[in-house]
Amino acid sequence: MELILDSSALAAAQIELVTLRAWVSRPASGELNGVRMLPDRTLLDDREAISALANLPKPVHCAADVADGALAITLEPLAPEALSWHARVAQHQVEFWMQSIAREEGGIILFEGRGETITVSPDAFAEWLRDYVLPTELSLGSHKVTSEESARGVVLRVQASRGETQLTSYPLPNDSTQVCERCSARRASSTLTNHEVQPIRTVALCSECLQAELGRKLAWVLREEGASPAPDLDAMTDDDFRRLYRGFTESFTGEDPAS
DSSP states (O other): OOOBOSOHHHHHHHHHHHHHHHHSOOOTTOOOOOEEETTOOOOBOHHHHHHHHHTSOSSBEEEEEEETTEEEEEEEOOOHHHHHHHHHHHHHHHHHHHTTOOOOTTOEEEEEOSSOEEEEOHHHHHHHHHHBOOOTTEEEEEEOOOHHHHHTTEEEEEEEEEOOOOEEEEEOOTTOOOBOTTTSSSBOOEEEEETTSSSOEEEEEOHHHHHHHHHHHHHHHHHHTTOSSOOOTTTOOHHHHHHHHHHHHHHHHSOOTTO
C-alpha cells in the first residue's frame, strides 16, 4: 500500500499509524482488522484513524496493542518534565534526520513499516517527530535511495520496526548508597540488565561504567552493521567506549549524557 497525503498533519498522523502497526506484536495471522482509539470501541478504518490521530492535542504519546484482531491505541499521559524533555529531544531528532536531505522543492521521503510504505514530505516527517512521542523500543533505520527512487524525487528512505531490547537501564533512587559492582570505586546510579545471557543478569553501575558498557554494545552493533571504519573492540578502552556513547547520544538528542 502506498498513499500520498497532501496535509502534513494528516501525513504525520499516518506515519504514526504505520509506526504503531510496525511496533506491535502481531496475531498469528499477521493481519490487523481496523483500529480502535481506546477507550472508544468503535472500529475505524485507516482514514478515520488518521483523522482521529491528526486531531489529538499535540504532543501526544500513543501506546498500541492488538485486541480482538484490531490495532488498539491508547493515549499515555505526559508529565510536565516529559513534555519539556520531548520538546528538546524532538528538535535534535529533526536536525539529525534532515541534515543529509537535499531540501529541494518536491523532495519526498519513503516511510516503510511492516508491509506498507507511505510517501510523505520532509516537513510532514519533521512534524511527526515533533508531535508524537516515539514508542519505547522503536527502531528507525535509513536505507540507501536507489537511482530509480532518486529520479522520482525520493531524498530519504526510513524504516520503522520494533527493536529488540538487549540491554535495559533504570536509575537508582537518589538516596541509594549502593556501590558500583564494576569499578567498586563510585556510587551506583543505575541498574543495567543484560537480556542476552541466561540467566538474565542485572548489575548496579555508576554513570561512568554504565556509559562504558553502553558504548561497548554500540561499538559491537556498529561493527556488525558494517560501519566504516569498523570499531576495533579489542583495541578500545573504557574511555573510548564512553566517548563513542556520548558522541552518539549527543548527536541524536542534543544532550550530553555526561552532564
